[in-house]
Amino acid sequence: MQHGAGGKTHTMADVAKAAGVSKSTVSRAFTQPERLGAETVDRIVKIAQQLGYVPNHTARALSTGRHGNLALIVSDVANPFFPPLIRAAQLQADRSDFCVFLGNSDEDPRQEDKLIDRFVTQVEGLLLVASRLSAERIVFHAKRRPMALINRDVAGIPRVLIDSTTGVRQAIDHLADLGHKHIIYVSGPSSSWANRQRRNALKSAARLHDMAVDVVSPHVPSYDSGRAVVPEILASKATAAVAFDDLTAQGIMTGMAERGISIPDQFSVVGCDDVLGAATYPSLTTVSNRSDEAGRAGVRLLLDMLNGHMAGDTRLVLDTHLVIRNTTASPARPGFHSRQAGTAIG
Amino acid sequence: MQHGAGGKTHTMADVAKAAGVSKSTVSRAFTQPERLGAETVDRIVKIAQQLGYVPNHTARALSTGRHGNLALIVSDVANPFFPPLIRAAQLQADRSDFCVFLGNSDEDPRQEDKLIDRFVTQVEGLLLVASRLSAERIVFHAKRRPMALINRDVAGIPRVLIDSTTGVRQAIDHLADLGHKHIIYVSGPSSSWANRQRRNALKSAARLHDMAVDVVSPHVPSYDSGRAVVPEILASKATAAVAFDDLTAQGIMTGMAERGISIPDQFSVVGCDDVLGAATYPSLTTVSNRSDEAGRAGVRLLLDMLNGHMAGDTRLVLDTHLVIRNTTASPARPGFHSRQAGTAIG
DNA sequence: CTGTTAGCGCTTTCAC
DNA sequence: GTGAAAGCGCTAACAG
Numbered sequence: 101m102q103h104g105a106g107g108k109t110h111t112m113a114d115v116a117k118a119a120g121v122s123k124s125t126v127s128r129a130f131t132q133p134e135r136l137g138a139e140t141v142d143r144i145v146k147i148a149q150q151l152g153y154v155p156n157h158t159a160r161a162l163s164t165g166r167h168g169n170l171a172l173i174v175s176d177v178a179n180p181f182f183p184p185l186i187r188a189a190q191l192q193a194d195r196s197d198f199c200v201f202l203g204n205s206d207e208d209p210r211q212e213d214k215l216i217d218r219f220v221t222q223v224e225g226l227l228l229v230a231s232r233l234s235a236e237r238i239v240f241h242a243k244r245r246p247m248a249l250i251n252r253d254v255a256g257i258p259r260v261l262i263d264s265t266t267g268v269r270q271a272i273d274h275l276a277d278l279g280h281k282h283i284i285y286v287s288g289p290s291s292s293w294a295n296r297q298r299r300n301a302l303k304s305a306a307r308l309h310d311m312a313v314d315v316v317s318p319h320v321p322s323y324d325s326g327r328a329v330v331p332e333i334l335a336s337k338a339t340a341a342v343a344f345d346d347l348t349a350q351g352i353m354t355g356m357a358e359r360g361i362s363i364p365d366q367f368s369v370v371g372c373d374d375v376l377g378a379a380t381y382p383s384l385t386t387v388s389n390r391s392d393e394a395g396r397a398g399v400r401l402l403l404d405m406l407n408g409h410m411a412g413d414t415r416l417v418l419d420t421h422l423v424i425r426n427t428t429a430s431p432a433r434p435g436f437h438s439r440q441a442g443t444a445i446g
Numbered sequence: 447m448q449h450g451a452g453g454k455t456h457t458m459a460d461v462a463k464a465a466g467v468s469k470s471t472v473s474r475a476f477t478q479p480e481r482l483g484a485e486t487v488d489r490i491v492k493i494a495q496q497l498g499y500v501p502n503h504t505a506r507a508l509s510t511g512r513h514g515n516l517a518l519i520v521s522d523v524a525n526p527f528f529p530p531l532i533r534a535a536q537l538q539a540d541r542s543d544f545c546v547f548l549g550n551s552d553e554d555p556r557q558e559d560k561l562i563d564r565f566v567t568q569v570e571g572l573l574l575v576a577s578r579l580s581a582e583r584i585v586f587h588a589k590r591r592p593m594a595l596i597n598r599d600v601a602g603i604p605r606v607l608i609d610s611t612t613g614v615r616q617a618i619d620h621l622a623d624l625g626h627k628h629i630i631y632v633s634g635p636s637s638s639w640a641n642r643q644r645r646n647a648l649k650s651a652a653r654l655h656d657m658a659v660d661v662v663s664p665h666v667p668s669y670d671s672g673r674a675v676v677p678e679i680l681a682s683k684a685t686a687a688v689a690f691d692d693l694t695a696q697g698i699m700t701g702m703a704e705r706g707i708s709i710p711d712q713f714s715v716v717g718c719d720d721v722l723g724a725a726t727y728p729s730l731t732t733v734s735n736r737s738d739e740a741g742r743a744g745v746r747l748l749l750d751m752l753n754g755h756m757a758g759d760t761r762l763v764l765d766t767h768l769v770i771r772n773t774t775a776s777p778a779r780p781g782f783h784s785r786q787a788g789t790a791i792g
Numbered sequence: 793c794t795g796t797t798a799g800c801g802c803t804t805t806c807a808c
Numbered sequence: 809g810t811g812a813a814a815g816c817g818c819t820a821a822c823a824g
Contacts, residue, residue: 381727505817
């Protein structure tokens with residue numbers, strides 16, 4: 101089980117000399133063993149191991165054009181939506197012995213461009229998650245390298261979409277059932293596909309119930325944004341808020357608590373992505389998240405492309421549903437101070 | 447601002463031909479512009495841009511041995527301890543135009559070995575976070591490539607350590623002040639440096655207060671582990687638990703709640719890492735986390751090594767402190783059944 | 793200041 | 809079944 105005696109990296113020539121064969125033979129011993137004498141292969145492999153020889157990824161890549169690397173670019177690693185996705189993508193890539201570069205655009209399209217430029221010559225494929233780039237730029241980059249998208253809908257580029265439409269619709273139905281007549285959507289980044297999709301789903305569902313809808317837009321989706329936007333929320337006459345994501349929702353909850361407003365008695369809150377589990381108090385009603393599946397599927401799509409299984413115009417949609425917990429209740433009636441004990445998780 | 451007209455990747459020779467110069471000149475225009483005629487550089491750069499030429503990272507790496515890549519290997523991307531660290535490391539690497547490979551060992555040393563093997567030929571340096579490898583393997587790999595460590599203390603290898611000793615000691619003092627006489631440590635992975643450190647700090651601090659200490663060891667640090675270990679905790683006579691990390695602590699809280707045990711009235715819980723903020727209910731008393739600083743410092747250390755500023759036996763220690771929130775209180779007295787109504791979010 | 797010439801370590805025809 | 813040689817795209821001495 102010894103991995104070799106450590107120290108300096110050996111080259112193929114070293115192995116060849118030690119084994120008394122040519123470089124080509126060593127090369128083949130690793131890449132196409134079947135075309136070599138069985139014992140030759142054994143001998144070479146053994147010697148290589150003793151020397152601690154590891155094939156040079158870079159040289160191989162330069163020679164073949166296949167790097168065995170792919171780039172995963174996300175908008176914010178620290179946003180809890182991404183880690184499970186990253187992990188799943190990683191695992192999937194690993195099964196095919198791919199290495200993954202991680203890029204963090206920090207919600208900035210220019211940074212994203214820059215990252216891609218830096219990655220493009222050393223990866224076989226790009227996987228952009230929640231890209232903030234314009235469709236044009238995406239198409240441009242897609243011409244340079246195989247590319248797949250997650251939560252971004254650009255025709256002609258294989259993509260997997262977590263469709264929160266279904267979940268958001270359920271959320272609105274739920275709020276309507278509870279008697280809410282006026283809600284507010286706390287928006288995410290305007291360049292976010294998920295945001296547009298959620299806003300639209302919310303508006304059309306609300307229309308069916310004759311609900312009034314306000315919209316308020318913080319700059320970035322975060323705890324702090326949610327907290328900061330509470331005054332604006334209170335300025336409207338809404339009795340419930342649907343937030344772009346759980347982080348924002350959590351911030352709203354804190355902001356409400358700071359003003360002595362009790363949730364869900366005096367105000368209802370719904371999140372999106374279900375990244376917090378039941379950890380908040382009250383536990384957050386939210387739309388389910390399938391980011392790990394998305395990550396896995398995204399990598400699979402990309403690798404399929406690389407294997408020539410041209411995915412064509414694949415558009416994989418993962419739907420979602422509402423997870424009802426304890427931040428939603430009937431709106432407070434004037435003069436009637438309702439109160440609800442924490443009900444168990446649905 | 448146009449980034450070139452898209453499509454196929456051009457080579458340096460293309461640019462050279464288009465500009466009517468030699469390849470070397472083009473090369474120099476990018477790497478040492480000062481040694482060239484100012485206008486020559488301008489012309490070349492402009493033509494390159496028009497063509498959409500991007501220098502080939504791989505070829506450059508093969509030629510120079512400098513890849514401009516580094517590998518960041520963590521034990522679990524999805525553990526909330528890591529994302530901020532990853533983000534900070536990324537940012538720091540970005541300032542020096544480095545690309546970062548992300549590896550996920552999933553707490554498995556063999557996987558870690560495998561990842562390193564895959565990375566080692568295409569990175570300039572390795573940054574291992576909370577490595578689960580034996581000291582011998584770490585030293586072995588460190589001979590192959592410049593390496594820095596985070597939360598792993600191996601002599602001779604530059605490392606940054608988040609020292610929870612101070613924070614844990616404060617936690618024990620705090621529990622002693624509250625009157626606890628018997629506590630239990632819910633352990634993390636045995637191969638974790640942080641775990642050993644926390645356990646030791648806890649034991650020695652407890653000794654000073656004449657406290658009894660039990661230890662229980664789940665396999666991996668996670669919400670589920672914490673939840674599952676509750677029966678064992680209750681089997682002991684401890685009145686307070688200190689958990690290896692916040693996730694485990696959160697699991698314990700859930701497990702306790704499921705058994706109708708109220709925290710902190712009937713049992714106190716302390717976490718480590720402060721990754722949950724005040725999001726739990728009751729909000730968790732925990733030891734502060736400085737993972738982002740650690741990530742930043744780790745990358746800085748590594749890059750310093752690469753620049754020849756031999757860091758020698760650098761050992762950077764970041765200390766921590768206790769963050770007191772609402773999961774700790776005096777132990778319940780026999781015969782006195784305390785009860786606490788849900789207080790608002792801290 | 794700029795062009796020529798060797799490689800970096802590996803794969804890959806093409807011969808034997 | 810195995811070897812020899814060319815070349816992937818770039819950099820780095822050398823010359824001039």
